[in-house]
Amino acid sequence: MKKNVLNIGIIGYKFMGRAHSNAWQKVDKFFDLPVKPVLKIACGRNEKNLEEFADKWGWEETETDWRKVIERDDIDIIDIALPQHLHHEIAVAAAKNGKHIFCEKPIALEIDQAQEMYEESEANGVVHYLNHNYRRVPAIALAKKMISDELIGEIHHWRCAYQQDWITDPNFPLTWQLQKEYAKAGPHWDLNSHSVDLAHYLVGDIANVMAMTTNFVKERPIASPDGQGNLKAEALSNEKAEVTVEDASLMMVNFKNGAIGSFEGTRFANGRKNKLSFEIYGSKGSLSFNLERMNELEFYSQEDTTSLKGFRTILATEDSHPYIKNWWPPGHIIGYEHTFIHAAADFIKAVHTKGRIEPNFKDGVSILKVLEAGLQSAVERRTIDLH
Structure with a gap:
């Protein structure tokens, strides 16, 4: 039986963290969706700023170690709202843990990093999306x-x-x-x-x-x-x-x-x-x-x-x-x-x-x-x- 909610863990809380949080908050209010997104946990390095962000945008919990977020069994989606030099390691780990990935652009610093993000996501059967939002x-x-x-x-x-x-x-x-x-x-x-x-x-x-x-x-x-x-x-x-x-x-x-x-x-x-x-x-x-x-x-x-x-x-x-x-x-x-x-x-x-959704990590490689x-x-x- 399919779940009626999808728990989201967001990593990053600045410009794109705000933009993504706003989207997760409002999406089921304007679109008829088969499942409801839940703003479950926000992750960042500065605990004080992170707590303020989570409180303002409605995230239920906070965590300063992204690895712990990815390893949680109750998290379905990892939202990577970070600068591009941090995308690769997190996305690969998320894919290996079976998490669907919503990732900011550009996809990575190097082509081989982007290729590995794509291959690991495909190998583990997770949905991967690269947020070139202007298509929408x-x-x-x-x-x-x-x-x-x-x-x-x-x-x-x-x-x-x-x-x-x-x-x-x-x-x-x-x-x-x-x-x-x-x-x-x-x-x-x-x-x-x-x-x-x-x-x-x-x-x-x-x-x-x-x-x-x-x-x-x-x-x-x-x-x-x-x-x-x-x-x-x-x-x-x-x-x-x-x-x-x-x-x-x-x-x-x-x-x-x-x-x-x-x-x-x-x-x-x-x-x-x-x-x-x-x-x-x-x-x-x-x-x-x-x-x-x-x-x-x-x-x-x-x-x-x-x-x-x-x-x-x-x-x-x-x-x-x-x-x-x-x-x-x-x-x-x-x-x-x-x-x-x-x-x-x-x-x-x-x-x-x-x-599937486009653009995805394959598009990111291209x-x-x-x-x-x-x-x-x-x-x-x-x-x-x-x-």
């Missing part, structure tokens, strides 16, 4: 349906940019995101992982890449220990250390289906707080999206009459659009946090049916292969083929 923006899900329905025809061009500005101040301190040891790379790894996932989802697999990266600020003040994961971190002192990841990346690709594409990832775009935008140009039409206007999708159809041709704005809030029927009446927009709730709903259904090839291309100054 209703406007992007609508774009996928329009492409599948051949409304823009054969795709020729993909153009994508993910732009932020939180480190443009040279006095912003050296947080873990700016250190290769913990982050692998800068926006090319962090931001472009989202962009490459969307390109795989909407356009197809990538055949080869050519990339360049640069640094605008090569040294930064050392961050205080309490501010290491905080985008509003403060410096520990005037002492500086080397920035070991890039500040910006540009990558051009050929897709296996014949389309060409470009990717920009930067944290030096003043005025852009979290702008992920893409344009897709096809033989019959075009699509354009901007995350800062996430309820809107721009559509151009070559089949419109000459006097009516032009980009039209679709407000993706009609009941017929993916996920929206679970929320508000048409015209009432939704936000960033809803993408996590959509992911939680799909994940719970997959666990209940012993099915994404890292593209990103790694981009880094290699930037160093070797040549096109890198993917195999």
